[in-house]
Amino acid sequence: MTLSQLAVTVTVLAVLGLVASRFGLSAIPAYLLAGLLLGPNEPEALAIIEPSEITEFVAELGVIFLLFFLGLEFTLERLRRSGMHLGIGGSIDLVVNAGLGLLVGIAAFGFSFAALVLAAAIYVSSSAVAVKGLIDFRRLADDETDLVLAILIFEDIAVAFVLAFAGGGGGELVDTLALVSKAIAFIALSLAASRWLARPIDRLLDALPREFFLLFTFALLIGMSAVAQELGLSEAIGALMAGVILSETSVRGEIEERFLGFRDVFAALFFFVFGLAIDLDALGSLGWLIALAVVLTVAGKLGGTYAAGLVGGFTRRQSLNAGAALVAHGEFTIILAQVAATNEAIPASARDDLVAFTGLYVLATAFIGVVLMKESKRIGHRLFPVIPRLAPQGGTHGPRAP
Numbered sequence: 001m002t003l004s005q006l007a008v009t010v011t012v013l014a015v016l017g018l019v020a021s022r023f024g025l026s027a028i029p030a031y032l033l034a035g036l037l038l039g040p041n042e043p044e045a046l047a048i049i050e051p052s053e054i055t056e057f058v059a060e061l062g063v064i065f066l067l068f069f070l071g072l073e074f075t076l077e078r079l080r081r082s083g084m085h086l087g088i089g090g091s092i093d094l095v096v097n098a099g100l101g102l103l104v105g106i107a108a109f110g111f112s113f114a115a116l117v118l119a120a121a122i123y124v125s126s127s128a129v130a131v132k133g134l135i136d137f138r139r140l141a142d143d144e145t146d147l148v149l150a151i152l153i154f155e156d157i158a159v160a161f162v163l164a165f166a167g168g169g170g171g172e173l174v175d176t177l178a179l180v181s182k183a184i185a186f187i188a189l190s191l192a193a194s195r196w197l198a199r200p201i202d203r204l205l206d207a208l209p210r211e212f213f214l215l216f217t218f219a220l221l222i223g224m225s226a227v228a229q230e231l232g233l234s235e236a237i238g239a240l241m242a243g244v245i246l247s248e249t250s251v252r253g254e255i256e257e258r259f260l261g262f263r264d265v266f267a268a269l270f271f272f273v274f275g276l277a278i279d280l281d282a283l284g285s286l287g288w289l290i291a292l293a294v295v296l297t298v299a300g301k302l303g304g305t306y307a308a309g310l311v312g313g314f315t316r317r318q319s320l321n322a323g324a325a326l327v328a329h330g331e332f333t334i335i336l337a338q339v340a341a342t343n344e345a346i347p348a349s350a351r352d353d354l355v356a357f358t359g360l361y362v363l364a365t366a367f368i369g370v371v372l373m374k375e376s377k378r379i380g381h382r383l384f385p386v387i388p389r390l391a392p393q394g395g396t397h398g399p400r401a402p
Contacts, residue, residue: 005049012038013268024136024374026129028330029366031268032359035275055273062270063335064225064239065263067163070127071243072252074156085147089308090154093326096304098123098158100296108289108357114350117340120162121358122293124155125301126330129366133325133373144318147309148325159332160187164228164237166339182231190224190241198248205251217246217255234339267331274334277341278359279352286357293357294364298372301326317380324376328369329362 016030038049049055101122105115130152134140164183205213221242228238246255302323309319337358341351372379 009034009038009049009269009272013272017268025370026126026132026328026330026366027268028126028129028271028334029363031271032275032278032334032363035272036278036280036359038272039276039278049276055276058266059270059273059338060235062266062268062273063236063338064221065259065266066270066331066335067236067239068221068243068259069256069263070156071240071245072247072256074153074240074244074247085150085308085312086154088311089147089151089305090158092308092311093151093154093301093304094123094158096307097297097300100300101293104289104293104296107292108286108353109350112346112350113343114340114346114354117162117166117336117346118354118357120159120166121333121336121354122297122329122361124159124329124332124336125152125326126328126332126362126366126369127152127156129328129330129369130325133328133370137374139321139325142318142321144309144314144322145325147305147312147314147319147322151305151308151322151326155332159336160237160240162336163240163339164233166234166336166343179232183233183237186228186231186233186237187241190244194245194248197245201246202249202251205249213251214258217259220246236335236339270338271331271334274338274355275359277355279356286353286360290357290360290364293361294368297329297365298327298368302372316384317377320380320383321376324369324372324379326369327365327372329365333358333362 012034013031016034017027020027020030035049040050098119101119102115104122105118108118109115130148134145134148139145161180161183164186165179205216208216221239224242224245225235225238228241229235246252249255302320305323305326306316306319309322310316314322337354340346341355343351346354
């Protein structure tokens with residue numbers, strides 16, 4: 001990628017991202033679309049960017065910054081505040097949507113490791129799209145938002161384990177079990193460091209000049225990613241755990257503020273680079289699978305979260321609103337496919353299908369999810385109308401919400 005190509009790329013990303021925001025949509029599909037348009041596949045007239053070692057390195061940095069910021073939001077206090085919604089809502093969501101995802105995975109790849117990766121990609125919602133929608137549609141203060149955030153936290157924890165070995169699992173059983181053991185140990189040590197090393201890290205960072213404060217943070221992020229990679233895990237889990245370690249420190253807010261620009265730029269480039277690998281010709285062979293996955297995702301997220309909401313004490317309308325907020329898929333789905341694409345234990349054809357599937361699947365679910373989220377309250381009023389209660393004398397009391 002030359003400087004002129006980079007200039008064109010960034011300009012296209014900015015324009016498409018702005019157009020998406022004008023329509024209240026997530027920028028993630030816009031970035032994927034930019035990669036699809038400028039990449040080596042059809043339409044060839046616009047193809048100016050070829051995947052290379054440079055684009056792969058940029059994508060790797062994008063994954064690292066995305067997961068780092070997610071880890072910064074994962075505090076033990078936030079986990080405790082989630083309460084019963086984390087256990088009940090998260091478990092129902094896991095059983096329903098991971099189960100449906102596994103059905104799609106088996107239909108696509110049979111009983112294989114690729115099917116498990118696809119199941120996880122279909123299971124996990126987009127935290128970025130969901131939280132942005134809650135902000136844009138002014139729903140952060142709604143009661144059911146607690147359920148949405150609790151389910152997102154549960155999904156983050158579950159997918160952290162999948163990410164840990166998505167890039168190296170699927171080979172011999174002994175090797176896979178060894179990799180899982182490494183992942184569990186790595187995550188456990190990181191959580192322990194988050195709990196017990198927060199104050200020492202605080203004192204160290206407070207004592208450093210701001211220039212070296214940034215360098216230390218960046219060194220920890222890249223170092224944790226490198227350690228994870230050396231252990232045979234994905235660099236994504238290292239970045240996630242680096243964020244978790246710093247999440248309990250008093251300087252978390254300053255870290256987020258100073259690194260936000262890095263995250264936004266490299267995340268946009270990551271989704272763009274992934275879009276380069278999307279081949280629209282795959283619609284011919286994967287179209288039915290994508291359609292099936294989208295239908296099951298909408299049904300599973302709406303139905304599973306609706307059930308979790310009712311169990312958790314929410315009304316039918318609130319439960320529907322919560323489900324609509326979780327339909328969109330995005331960063332985690334893409335990252336899982338990107339990580340699995342480097343796993344040589346998965347056949348090359350299956351890796352190509354995973355990349356093509358997830359790109360087109362995210363484009364579809366992100367659009368449908370935002371529309372459903374925007375219209376869920378109106379839909380709820382139509383599906384669950386207010387029923388007036390008759391008084392004993394034949395009058396009516398005020399309306400009662402279901």
